[in-house]
Amino acid sequence: MTVALEVKGLTTQFGTRNGAVTAVNDVSFSVQSGRIMGLVGESGSGKSVTGFSIMGLIDEPGRITDGQVLVQGTNMRDLKPDAQRSMRGRNVAMVFQDPMMTLNPVLRVGDQMAMAVRVHEKVSKSAAWDRAREALEIVGIPAAGERLQAYPHQLSGGMRQRVAIATALLHRPAVIIADEPTTALDVSIQGQILAEVRRLVDETGTAIVWVTHDLAVVSSLADDIAVMYAGRIVESGTAAEVIASPRHPYTRGLIDSVPGLHEPGQKLPQIPGSTPQLANLPSGCPFRPRCPRATEICATQPPHSGTDAHSVLCHHPLEAS
């Protein structure tokens, strides 16, 4: 298996009136070809900013201050803007949460998909349309030829998201960053897309970083999981292991607070307090004020422990089972 994406020490900061806020803090992970990594976190944890940072889509006042993003061995951050642009869409593509915002409402689906083809390859218009039709067929859109003639508003939400995924697949990129792509969809449509994505990954060998807040989606879709809290990855490992025996108290709390696993009507175990403000983080472990296992030592930066297959950032991790 080849490593499609490797992120090393990625740090992204946003300048604010009260000084720099670190949204992504020393984040490292890698994704192999043909695997899906679920990047899980609550709002404000930095999961989406991580996705945007990998794509190099951070605008002022944000700035990637440190780290490497290696796509098939090429560090995106070493490249000039032009060279970066030619990687984007061809080697690494992105699917966003709301396809109505990302598709151009005044262009036919076929026109915008053909445009995406011709940006990177010198082919005729009709050849580009053919490529677009193939891509739509791959993601399971019936009557793909007719759909190319449609405008985005004529498609349902699920169809639009399929178009967005098809567009990302046009150049068979090594990596796709998917930012909450099914959050806005209904469960029955979400189920269809998840099944489709799993099949595509198995067939094409694309690596996917699936950014989401939904643990249930990740547990049934992803091969690996990384859990983010306050800008850091606090736990990572194979999906089966992280879900079955979480070692970070935050991951444990998060999994416990999902209603489906408990006797109906029983009090849900809850994490006290609320997600921290990035501008005002406690020293050391940011989860410290909400953590049942916290001690004095937690005021210092916790170390990585565990194995490569299941690593945790905590002074007092739960026992590995």
Added chain:
Amino acid sequence: MTDPILQIDAVSKRFTRSPGVLLKGLDRLTGRDSSQTVHAVTDVSLSVPRGEVLGIVGESGCGKSTLGRIVSGIYTPSAGKVTLDGDPVARDSRGNVDKLTTRVQMIHQDPFASLNPRMKVGEIIAEGPRIHGLIPAKDVQSKVRALLEQVGLEGAYANRLPHQFSGGQRQRVAIARALAMQPELLVLDEAVASLDVSIQAQVLNLFMDLRKQLDLTALFISHDLSVVRHVCDRVAIMYLGRVVETAPANQLYEKPLHPYTSALFGSVPTLGTGRARFQPIKGEIPSPINPPKGCAFHPRCPLAGPRCRVEVPRVVNASSERSVACHIQDGGTGAENEAAA
């Protein structure tokens, strides 16, 4: 069973979009009709006994929120009627909300949109009771304090503005505002959908505590099957404006009767099952402007027969506690005869 506090009787709601001036003129010339009617809720009957939490589950466009709004008196039904404790919930001839409708309080999805950003939360909570004269002016302060504490906030927060609160805290304020009216029925429309998982658990726990303390009756509208299972006694599943199945929560999750219900359960990813093989429902949700003939689910239903394409299934009682609207439970779909012929 105790007397139902809420009775929904064959309620329908249609929204009609009338065509623009040009189309209207064209219609007059050609004799066509370009107005479009959305059948948001069709022929829904439900009853809720005192103290019960009834879950209303469905995907977008199934009419669950419209139903919630009809019950709250925000929409007037196009047909049928809603009664609360025997009194009809309706607007009077001048369009004013009847006194009765203050007995139903609604909690909305987005606590960022449902609280006035320029009012202090104390004012927000006290506004309803003040206008309706439920508490004497001198007691307002202490009442607001007590309510805030009841929902797990500090009484001193009454002087803060909504932007000073997090999402979970805002939803607590919205709950306090609803409770301030001492409602007989709460309607929660996706009340925890916009909250993070860890915060969602806190708010669900609060709801279950309050429910025990105050013996609340509630409609709990949600698309989240695991949340509904956790907090509801009974569940009604809606599809394209109709209730297709009603059952006590434990029985429904154990053995769904309607093919849509089982398909819905099959397509939801759950924690702890590992890499699932999804059995996603085929096809898209049809448009409520032009719903399919017969059973609305038949184009997506793996078990549909010829009868399903022409005849709308009746709601039949599957047991004393369950009802379902499906031909399979009511004399067959016709597919059996086809196979025999």
